[in-house]
Amino acid sequence: MSYLRAFWNSPYTFWFILALPGLPIIGGLLREGEKLEHLLHPSGEFAARFLIVSLMITPLMFLTNGQRWVRWLLARRRYIGVAAGCYAALHLAIYLLDKGSLGPILEDLVKIGIWTGWLASLIFIPLTITSNDWSISKLGRSWKSLQKLAYPAAALVLAHWILLDFKIGPALVHFTPLILLQAYRYVHVTNKRKERKLTAHA
Template identity: 50%
Template sequence: MTFLGQKPSTLVLWVVLSIPAIPLIGPLFGDDAQAFHRLLHPTGEWAARFMIIGMMASGLMLLFKGRQWPRWLVHHRRDIEVAAFVYAALHTVIYVIDRGTWDRIVEALPHTDIWTGWLAMLIFVPLAVTSNSAAQRWLHAGWKTLQRWAYPAAVLVLIHWAALHNWGSWPPAAVHFGPLVALWAYRLWYWYLRPRAPIAAA
């Protein structure tokens, strides 16, 4: 049984992905400028968290071979990454409104915590636009090449987060990105560095 063409598991997942947005509704549409400014923190964090979860899917499936839950995560990775983009876009819109003027936005660009965020967002836009089956069929092999830009974007997000408050945000950034970096290292070791049994001569 499906609703609006989606499987029940996908609909349940989107309900879960939407839960962090519920506390944002009041400040988002309210008239308290300080409360609106404070939305920058949760929207940015949830964007990063969902991005990390989506990017961990392949590594977790490799690490936990034969288990079903990593396969479920890989199957729904696209939904999770689209949700990450939605939160990132909301984070960007809130930032622009909070800055108030074009001059103030441009003035902040030289700061590491700002230009890294903008550059990451510029990378995320084509990734999100092509995050569908039609784009995958149209781009063929180029689709995977494009999607690999998620890796430098993730590095930019890490720097963006860590550089906030004069690099005072690096501990939470490291805690969040630590598992992803560990899985990247594991995949590198597994595919390229692990000892392999010699192939017996025929």
């Protein structure tokens, strides 16, 4: 049982799980005749999913009073965030390969759905490269402030999805749990602050 627990808790096992959705996408890139546009959506979708999961963990801690499975996820939140950044990079790489040259890429920039995606990708870069112990120790308190950029990145990803797909349903199916949990977090934190103020004045 101890070996099984060690295997399950290993970061390498978790990284393997996070990499699984990318294997068929990479396989598609390597296959001749595969249409790149068919790989765009799944790569972007998994970037969004992992970003959403990473942002859901803190409000879930409040909602569940820190149950064991949520604490397990919390300990691996940085891995999930890095996975989101990697899938976003893969999504961008597929987009660039699909366009093939600079001209079509520049033509696309007039579309709001495209530049929201570019902005989200730019935000992913510092979030991903600073998700390590060295960056945390060097940046100190600034690290948490930097990581808060994940929230505007999520808003941009939602806009990118809706404006390009023109189907609000699938996007909301993914993002509604996050929106509801963040609303709960805001109410929870606000109530706790009020309780502390009342206690201080009592």
